[in-house]
Amino acid sequence: MQLLSLIRARFAPVLAQWLTEPEALNAALERIVASRESHLADYQANVAMPLQKKIGKPPLAIAEEIVSKVQLSDICTSVTIAGQGYVNMRLSAEWLAERLMDSHSDPERLAIVPIAKPKTYVIDYSSPNVAKPMHVGHIRSTVIGDAITKILRFLGHKAISDNHLGDWGTQFGMIIYGYKNFRDDAAFAQAPVAELSRLYRVVQRILSYQDAVTNIPKLEQAVQRASEKRNEAKAKSVAAPQDKKLSKEATNAANQLTESKDVLEKSRQNIEESNKDSELVQRSQEHPQLGQRVLKETSKLHSGDAENLRLWESFVPNCKDEIHSVYARLNIQFDHEFGESYYHDLLPQIVEDLLARSIAVESDGAICVFLDGYEAPMIVQKQDGAFLYSTTDIATAMFREREFAPDASLYVVDHRQSEHFQKLFDVLRKIGLTHTELKHIEFGTVLGEDGKPFKTRSGAVVGLNSMLDEAVSGAWDVVCNPDRLQKSGHAFTENEKRQIAEIVGLGAIKYADLSHNRTSNYVFDMKKMVQLQGNTAAYIQYMYARTRSILKKADAEGIATSKWQSAPIALSVEHELSLGLQLIRFEDMLNQSMVEYLPNVVTEYLFDTARLFASFYDQHKVLDLGELATTMSRLRLTDLTGLTLRKGLELLGIGVVERM
């Protein structure tokens, strides 16, 4: 039910008498919205005030004319004027009830018809590096991308999901090097992926150790420079004590110095710490300039070296299995998994073409595309001849264009890469890929509790699987709390408990990620997301279970589904009306959520719906009313609430249980 479009369509002919240009008319129609002031109106048209200048009449007079002409008698009980010229609408309970019956008679799609002109979307999400262990940072892209894909499909679009696996980059050079020099054969035979991630960490640690050691002189220089700058600024500021700008500069310079010193100190501490690890130091001595050795292994792989290729081929399936086990548990599937390696053969041609068309030029030995508005170019081929992820991204976009010809291409990636994508999109437009809407669906970095980004490089890796386990066990503790089980009178089998804990625990993690969606960063706090109260998946799942429980009890009392499933719905009390209106808004809400691809619009809607239902069933009985007609109407409303909650959660990739 697209309620908003329906109401706007009724206003269009009335407003068209003043607004002849389609754009102006559209802008005015967009000022007809669901009212925030639910005590005043269900919908409101904020159109009279902006028209006063154009028409030269007071807004109240314009509003009056609108009210007298607009045709709404079938769907509204009242259309009134309030305040400075708001047109307030109250929907008719009978009309609303009919729409609810339409929805309820179509449990699968809730009477939502697939969009008339579907678009083709390619959605790029998750995209982990298969060589690195998957960690919490990966889950946001995965969960958000999956939700967007599901919602678009439900609305009737063609949404093609592609997991752009990082299976060809420098990290494989690290693993290959590690395998050749530090491997433990027994461990590899027993658990190849665990051994590979160990090797990755071993190489990573040596790299960062050597990096720190090499950087010390640079950092010392930086401190020196900062110190000079501070002294200069201080002298200037002392000479002119009234000059605020100079004193501010002095403060800034002093802060800069403190910061440089901190960085140097930390680096020194890091080295000192590492020096205690004799194995690390020894390995570092035996493998000097490890960074270059690793790059060499990578470049050997890329140029077709038989041994490295063989190793790569033996590693990748293991790594993929590991990643797929996580997807299986999260119940996430992709249409495609073309990894970076898939595009490798295409890269030389891409660079050649860019050069031939003078889009790219050589600079400092690298092949670059210079773009307006950016200091640094986009580099598509390094000095040493190697290609970069920007090159692969161009190849990928061109491949998708040939293969799918999408109307829109969505990249669900951390916001720290926004500049990369802006450049990429600029380059793609230069190449001529203009009909596709390219969009970076950016989201805030997943931060640790220390407020710093989760990085594999920083050492402390929180594996995804163990994190999911933690969430599930947290859910178990709450669901199977003996006090609660006794109060609710449930006796779950162990198997049921496990199922409930899994669904509630995973739902908690997904929901926490989805409901916080904004460009701002997101602090990953396991305790909070597993907390099963407030704005969480568990609350919504709980309300769903209660709708089921009522229906079950009705059945036990002899009011069979067949009796009430086509009985008339009547909305008589306040709570029924607000709940009914909320349910009817499901489709409008889904469309709204996809304007800027914001899953948190959906989580908010579901939370509101669950609360409205909680409030309704707390105040009013469904069963044992002594009035069969009202009972049957409320059973339908209850069922429709459950169906809506379930569908909404399903679109977010979150499951429900019948009892909890």
Next chain:
RNA sequence: GCCCCAGUAGCUCAGUUGGAUAGAGCGCGGCUUUCCUAAAGCUGAGGUCACAGAUUCGAAUUCUGUCUGGGGUACCA
């Protein structure tokens, strides 16, 4: 230095792209269980929407400047 993002209740965050008296959750105070699951409901306190200007019928939302925090910034992804 330059570019991007953010700053809303004690804490965590919404705020439908400019609408009426700025809202939730958690936490804090109070009330409700002979009743379909109290993981609930109801209710109270708590706000200079970082600051200063501008735009207009109307600004948390748009623009300009300032402050604070985060991120990015030539061969990692």
